[in-house]
Amino acid sequence: MDETLTHPKIRVALVDDQQLFRSGLAVIIGAQPDMAVVAQAADGTEALGEIAAHGPDVVLMDVQMSPMDGVEATRKIFEDTTGRFGRLPKVIMLTTFDWDEHAATAVRHGASGFLLKDSTPEFVCEAIRAVHGGNAVIAPQSLAALLRDEPLPVPEVPVPYLELTEREREVFNAVALGLTNQEISGRLFLSESTVKTHIGAILRKLALRDRVQIVVYSYENGIGR
Known part of the structure; x- marks a missing residue:
């Protein structure tokens, strides 16, 4: 075939x-x-x-x-x-x-x-x-370096982020650091399929398109800085 x-x-x-x-x-x-x-x-x-x-x-x-x-x-x-x-x-x-x-x-x-x-x-x-x-x-580190060239005030943490579960926040922070699904799996003791499920939920709840947007969201909202 x-x-x-x-x-x-x-x-x-x-x-x-x-x-x-x-x-x-x-x-x-x-x-x-x-x-x-x-x-x-x-x-x-x-x-x-x-x-x-x-x-x-x-x-x-x-x-x-x-x-x-x-x-x-x-x-x-x-x-x-x-x-x-x-x-x-x-x-x-x-x-x-x-x-x-x-x-x-x-x-x-x-x-x-x-x-x-x-x-x-x-x-x-x-x-x-x-x-x-x-x-x-x-790489998220390179993107963060580029974004730092455009200084932003530290805003209040947005409500949608606060509505993430504790585990989803852990996965969010790991993605924002540039970790792969395999690395997140090892760090948080989760299966890779579970990591993918959490990332899907994060993107949906925060109305983001992909992992790159998680990095941008993290920087612009002062999360993990």
Whole structure:
């Protein structure tokens, strides 16, 4: 039996204003047995239309484009209330700089992390698989360092966090520190399936999309600082 019938390919959209770079990515990703490039765009405005039309699972989004950059396009995707994009894609920002405040802003808006544009083809493909599976493509410690460049007042701990169970708070704090499910399992003496169940409950109760958003939520609300 064709494995793609039971495991559909990851649908990828590429957004970058450099056609040569975009075409190179398309060749690399298209060669993967578990991926397919379903849309390409040269700027944020074009990207919004392509994403709405083709419903990709993962979008590789350049940070700096004109007239609409990748940060603004990402904001529009995740703040949309019309249902234009259907099931929201995972977004990975593409940047030239290791410490990019624009990429950090995009993560605040909902992106699942960022990649350097000179990353190896193997790393790019693994990053796509990672975010498709609900993980991040930037270490929580690195993300926290980026967010610290934008000082925030220490707010009151939000009510939804206070409504988590004691065990859910323990799992939340462990995720915010960057621990894997296996590491959380060992630290808290839980099975990995139980850890996954707790993470699902945390995301649902706090209205968060993924583990990256747990890190952002932790920092912005002064939890675990």
